[in-house]
Amino acid sequence: MSLKLDRISELARENPERRFHSIAHFLTPKMLYEACFDLRKDASAGVDGVTHAEYAQDAHENIRKLHDSLRNMTYRATPLRRIYIPKEDGKQRPISIPALQDKIVQRATGDLLSAIYEQDFYGCSYGFRPGRGAQDALDHVGRVIATQGTEFVLEIDISAYFDSIVREQLVAMIEKRISDTNILRLIRKWISIGVIDEGRLLLSDTGTGQGQIISPLLANVYLHYILDEWFEKEVKPRLKGKAFEVRYADDAALLFQSREDAQRVLEVLPKRFEKFGLKLHPVKTRLVEFGRKAYWQARRKGKQLDTFDMLGFTHLAARSRRGKFTVHVKTMKKRQRRSLNAIAEWCERHRHEDVEKQWNSLNAKLSGHYAYYGRPTNYRSLWQFYRGVRRVWHKWLNRRTRGKTLNWKEYQKLLDRYPLRRPRITRPWASAGSQA
Secondary structure, eight states: OHHHHHHHHHHHHHOTTOOBSOOGGGOOHHHHHHHHHHSOTTOOOOTTOOOHHHHHTTHHHHHHHHHHHHHTTOOOOOOEEEEEEEOTTSOEEEEEEOOHHHHHHHHHHHHHHHHHHTTTSOTTBOTTOTTOOHHHHHHHHHHHHHHSOOOEEEEEEBTTHHHHOBHHHHHHHHTTTBOOHHHHHHHHHHHHOOEEETTEEEOOSBOOOBTBTTHHHHHHHHHIIIIIHHIIIIIGGGOSSOEEEEEETTEEEEEESOHHHHHHHHHHHHHHHHTTTOOBOTTTSEEEEOSHHHHHHHHHTTOOOOOEEETTEEEEEEEOTTSOEEEEEEEOHHHHHHHHHHHHHHHHHTTTSOHHHHHHHHHHHHHHHHHHHOOTTOHHHHHHHHHHHHHHHHHHHHTTSTTOOOOHHHHHHHHHHSOOOOOOOOSOGGGTTSOO
16 A cells, blocks of 8 residues: 555655546555554544444454445434634634545545655754654754844734634645545535534534544645645745744744735734734734844844744744854743643642652653753753742642641652653754754
């Protein structure tokens, strides 16, 4: 199958205008089987309640039936199960959980479509793509600002992006590359299926259902045409100076050498997005002066240069140990607070568990935090987080002693036996795109 996908990629790369008329037959039982076991085994079940463990007990027969339904066109997508997770602003973010069989078909179809669209996507796009991630996007931002003489950053924040995608326009974009009616039929099923929220079936006219496996790819296709291709082919040739884009899903930054260029793009960008049903967040979308020249001018005047946020990090202009301009990052205050609140809620729920179990879980959470936020220059934020976790654990261990106080001295003895994992930098300087 990998050889067949490689051939599809080759054809897509050779001819960017090529439309693929017959690719649904690649969704073979073997491909569906591999997709099934590529899924997370502990993921939440959809409305049908079927878990991965239950499905895997008779995987071959279940996959055979699923493949037959696709081949006979009797396959029906199941409504999504709606849950909510907290956002940084205190609001709730809706997440849609598909049934397991839909996850399997979406994973296989996503692999098939990725073989084509990976040949079209630009290098500025990092979200939900093989071999790319948020750390690479952050490297790119720091490298461009430090080496390309950009002086202005346009932060882009799209309000309710996944829920605002206009389905008809999305399908029209996909049809530029895909004309296989079976694949298009599947995509239409998935993006228009309703959600079950507190026992009610809810239907909407827009969106792709954030939480579906296929949604990130479809969202990338949408912004590829709306932003990436437009900025590369239509905007940049009309600008006076250099300009760059770095995007991770719907979190994007445009970097400019010229203030005039940046302001012109800022003026036309809302109109561009409105054509496709999208709105820019009025507060989070902003133009910031940020670069080498602006930094040194601000230092001479004794002023502090503005910062900008991207992918959970606040970016700051700074001077390296060698006296050169560089870009430092620190964890955004909102992200730091949200992460500590999540730890506190976990400690409260599990305060009566065995101390060793709590210790193992907290160290796993600390390791995950360091893995993402452990970038050079962010050690202070990591240390603040570590100390915060240490205080929170003490608080909730103290709550379970039933009248006997766990003073700090006794808590230190407990920490000697069960030490919390200390902060560490996980992203080396050589890869950070900044100058030490």
